[in-house]
Amino acid sequence: MNKVKTTTDQPIKKGKANSKVIWIGGGAILLIGGGVAVWYFMKKKKEQKARKEIAAISAGSSRPRSSSGGGSWCKSYGYPLNYRTCHPDVGVLQRYLRSMGANLGRTGPNRDGVDNQFGQLTRSAAQQKLGKDSLGQSDIIGIKNSLKFVGK
Numbered sequence: 001m002n003k004v005k006t007t008t009d010q011p012i013k014k015g016k017a018n019s020k021v022i023w024i025g026g027g028a029i030l031l032i033g034g035g036v037a038v039w040y041f042m043k044k045k046k047e048q049k050a051r052k053e054i055a056a057i058s059a060g061s062s063r064p065r066s067s068s069g070g071g072s073w074c075k076s077y078g079y080p081l082n083y084r085t086c087h088p089d090v091g092v093l094q095r096y097l098r099s100m101g102a103n104l105g106r107t108g109p110n111r112d113g114v115d116n117q118f119g120q121l122t123r124s125a126a127q128q129k130l131g132k133d134s135l136g137q138s139d140i141i142g143i144k145n146s147l148k149f150v151g152k
Helices: 014-058 088-099 120-130 137-150
Strands: none
Touching (some): 088 120
């Protein structure tokens, strides 16, 4: 017997329905996998940062150093820039001292001694290279202009 197909008796095309489900399921799996990967790598990055701070403390540093400064170590946050001042312009001074060949240690985000904190190494380098251990705003303006001139 031949069956007559009407518009309501059309067979369902299983291939198309299954491929749509596969594409939707695959996309969902990719999104979930991407989210898990981002979470995992962010967690690892935080753990690595914590390990670096612990290593800095156990290596003899009395405090972990960061590019943003802060903490109870800082006694001043403005001008004049002198020992135990935490200020972004201390970083300008430190970049200038580094360009003059000063050794400022291995602190800061690039481990080059530029950490925006006026510590003992910065004070010694400033005394040695500039003949000063306290700098005013006009000194920093001059240093900024010098850095611009040499392209640093």
